[in-house]
Amino acid sequence: MAAGTVVGVRVPDRGLRRDLRAVRVVLHRELIRYGRDRTRMISGLSQPILWLLVLGTGLSSLVSRSGPGVNLRTFMFPGVLVMSVMFTALFSAASIVWDREFGFLREMMVAPVGRTAILLGKCLGGAVVATLQGAFILILAGLAGVPYSPPLMATLLVEMFLTALMLTAFGLAIAARIKNMQAFMGVMQMAAMPMMFLSGALFPLANLPGWLTVLTRVNPLTYAVDPMRHAVFQRIAVAPPLRATLSPGVTWGGWRVPVPLELGAVMALTLGFLALAILQFRRAD
Amino acid sequence: MTSAADGAAGPTGGPPRNGPAVAVRGLVKRYGALVAVDGVDFEVRPGETFGFLGPNGAGKSTTINILCTLTRPTSGVATVAGHDVVRDRDEVRRNIGVVFQDPTLDGYLSAEQNLRFHAELYGVPRAVTADRLRQVLELVNLWDRRADLVGRFSGGMKRRLEIARGLLHSPRVLFLDEPTVGLDPQTRSAIWRYITQLKQTEDITIFLTTHYMEEAEYCDRIAIIDSGRIVVLDTPQALKASVGADRVQIATADDRAAMAALADRFGIAAAVHDGAVTLSVPSGREFIPRLFAELGVPIRSVSVSRPSLDDVFMSYTGSTIRDADEVSGSEWIRRMARR
Numbered sequence: 001m002a003a004g005t006v007v008g009v010r011v012p013d014r015g016l017r018r019d020l021r022a023v024r025v026v027l028h029r030e031l032i033r034y035g036r037d038r039t040r041m042i043s044g045l046s047q048p049i050l051w052l053l054v055l056g057t058g059l060s061s062l063v064s065r066s067g068p069g070v071n072l073r074t075f076m077f078p079g080v081l082v083m084s085v086m087f088t089a090l091f092s093a094a095s096i097v098w099d100r101e102f103g104f105l106r107e108m109m110v111a112p113v114g115r116t117a118i119l120l121g122k123c124l125g126g127a128v129v130a131t132l133q134g135a136f137i138l139i140l141a142g143l144a145g146v147p148y149s150p151p152l153m154a155t156l157l158v159e160m161f162l163t164a165l166m167l168t169a170f171g172l173a174i175a176a177r178i179k180n181m182q183a184f185m186g187v188m189q190m191a192a193m194p195m196m197f198l199s200g201a202l203f204p205l206a207n208l209p210g211w212l213t214v215l216t217r218v219n220p221l222t223y224a225v226d227p228m229r230h231a232v233f234q235r236i237a238v239a240p241p242l243r244a245t246l247s248p249g250v251t252w253g254g255w256r257v258p259v260p261l262e263l264g265a266v267m268a269l270t271l272g273f274l275a276l277a278i279l280q281f282r283r284a285d
Numbered sequence: 286m287t288s289a290a291d292g293a294a295g296p297t298g299g300p301p302r303n304g305p306a307v308a309v310r311g312l313v314k315r316y317g318a319l320v321a322v323d324g325v326d327f328e329v330r331p332g333e334t335f336g337f338l339g340p341n342g343a344g345k346s347t348t349i350n351i352l353c354t355l356t357r358p359t360s361g362v363a364t365v366a367g368h369d370v371v372r373d374r375d376e377v378r379r380n381i382g383v384v385f386q387d388p389t390l391d392g393y394l395s396a397e398q399n400l401r402f403h404a405e406l407y408g409v410p411r412a413v414t415a416d417r418l419r420q421v422l423e424l425v426n427l428w429d430r431r432a433d434l435v436g437r438f439s440g441g442m443k444r445r446l447e448i449a450r451g452l453l454h455s456p457r458v459l460f461l462d463e464p465t466v467g468l469d470p471q472t473r474s475a476i477w478r479y480i481t482q483l484k485q486t487e488d489i490t491i492f493l494t495t496h497y498m499e500e501a502e503y504c505d506r507i508a509i510i511d512s513g514r515i516v517v518l519d520t521p522q523a524l525k526a527s528v529g530a531d532r533v534q535i536a537t538a539d540d541r542a543a544m545a546a547l548a549d550r551f552g553i554a555a556a557v558h559d560g561a562v563t564l565s566v567p568s569g570r571e572f573i574p575r576l577f578a579e580l581g582v583p584i585r586s587v588s589v590s591r592p593s594l595d596d597v598f599m600s601y602t603g604s605t606i607r608d609a610d611e612v613s614g615s616e617w618i619r620r621m622a623r624r
Contacts, residue, residue, distance in 0.1 A: 007417040009409050009455040011379040018408040025405035033393050103389040107450075110353055111406045112378035 026121025048084040078228035079201025092126030093171025126168035163224035169273035176280035206248035306490035312361035323513035336504035345494035382451030392436030421449035441472035461493040531569035
């Protein structure tokens with residue numbers, strides 16, 4: 001060895017600062033891995049673009065005949081943002097199952113840090129990655145007739161991040177005790193598709209049959225899609241009746257739920273899912 | 286938080302450093318009807334290299350997992366660096382480094398990124414991280430490869446990197462669970478060179494498991510464990526001495542006459558093994574001159590072998606370790622133990 005003296009290291013006592021460092025490094029690792037994985041980046045973009053450009057354009061030929069107004073792509077844009085955030089967030093949550101399968105989880109479990117810190121790092125990391133992925137879609141706003149207004153972009157970014165947090169926490173709650181990737185992917189497929197179809201991402205949530213109304217109202221994702229659509233429709237010129245049709249908002253027994261409350265619900269659900277994930281994770285420990 | 290420049294600086298608080306590094310009393314771990322660890326007692330002295338030797342499924346990994354706080358014992362008490370592995374898990378975790386049997390590195394990160402992750406997770410003071418990182422990487426000869434992705438490393442390099450990572454936070458006890466399993470002989474001896482070297486630079490106790498007899502020779506003391514119990518615990522030398530006899534094999538012109546002469550003149554019962562007259566004596570070195578002088582049958586060749594740990598294992602468990610490895614179900618037990 002070149003160096004004569006051994007550098008002694010003192011592992012400091014547990015404390016908030018130590019745990020925060022752990023949260024940050026777990027988050028950092030998620031970002032490094034995302035940055036290294038170009039395929040994931042590109043494959044994550046292809047699906048939303050397909051929805052937006054192909055389906056959005058195709059269906060708008062059907063709609064435009066019924067009257068002048070808004071491009072269907074504009075209507076779908078917030079939905080597509082949420083979709084791209086959702087798939088990335090759920091996939092990020094899967095990383096904990098990967099870590100378990102490939103052994104890296106043990107490196108974290110044997111370290112003197114709280115399980116909460118590890119999960120928080122995972123959750124934040126997944127949410128940041130999902131928001132980044134959504135931001136790439138945001139670049140396509142012009143193609144959907146959505147103006148590049150800075151306040152709108154900022155609002156959408158914040159709302160995407162909140163959505164991403166909720167979905168990563170949801171994914172982690174499921175992943176915390178699942179031991180292999182196939183099982184996780186199966187469960188995710190089962191959860192993701194209904195969540196998307198019942199969220200208002202693809203059609204307005206007004207004038208639906210009763211059973212469908214109920215299902216859409218208990219879907220957490222509903223409260224993530226509506227604020228984003230609301231933000232978009234506030235920024236474009238559109239006749240009030242058409243706005244009422246395309247962005248009807250979410251109602252609880254006739255009462256329109258205000259956007260702040262919707263976002264509050266998203267945050268509350270995030271905490272709930274996170275608590276569940278931590279509980280599961282601790283029990284598995 | 287300052288760093289100490291010498292290795293003598295122990296972690297904060299805790300019991301004095303001269304207590305046992307690991308102390309285990311009446312440790313039991315059951316998985317349903319299966320008893321993986323069946324009432325184990327031992328102590329590891331600070332600074333020693335202590336080996337757990339036994340076939341697959343003997344309970345080695347389960348014991349390590351308990352000592353590393355990843356598995357809770359069914360009953361019994363275990364302390365590591367003076368801290369209880371159930372009650373003071375956090376304190377134990379701060380004081381140990383672990384190299385698991387299966388790799389636990391992130392292949393998508395570089396060697397350095399893997400170590401930095403570890404340093405941050407353990408809260409290694411930033412002021413010393415860079416120096417310490419270089420030191421442990423140089424110790425295992427991976428400093429030049431620090432920027433390479435771990436996914437491209439060979440099995441031996443990964444193991445070396447894991448040893449470096451286990452040392453990064455200057456633990457008091459380093460656990461090595463089968464550190465050389467699955468590696469080729471050359472790489473295995475290289476790993477042992479690094480382990481021997483790190484003993485010289487680090488103030489550390491090493492607890493390792495192995496089912497390679499020859500590796501147990503590197504230990505100060507070994508415990509032979511079989512079916513969840515410690516069969517015997519001592520230094521390799523003492524264990525070999527306890528088996529006693531040296532083995533002498535001679536090739537003669539007339540084996541039958543030689544055997545008769547051995548019985549007559551020396552009172553030794555010999556038998557033919559591998560085509561040679563084989564006998565056991567307390568000290569082969571002293572016996573050979575007498576043999577030549579008094580046997581009366583021409584001797585063509587002679588060989589003397591000291592007892593090996595294989596003989597030790599055989600005499601205490603009644604089977605060779607390789608036979609024991611093939612006992613059915615051991616793989617299943619190991620998988621259970623890893624959960």
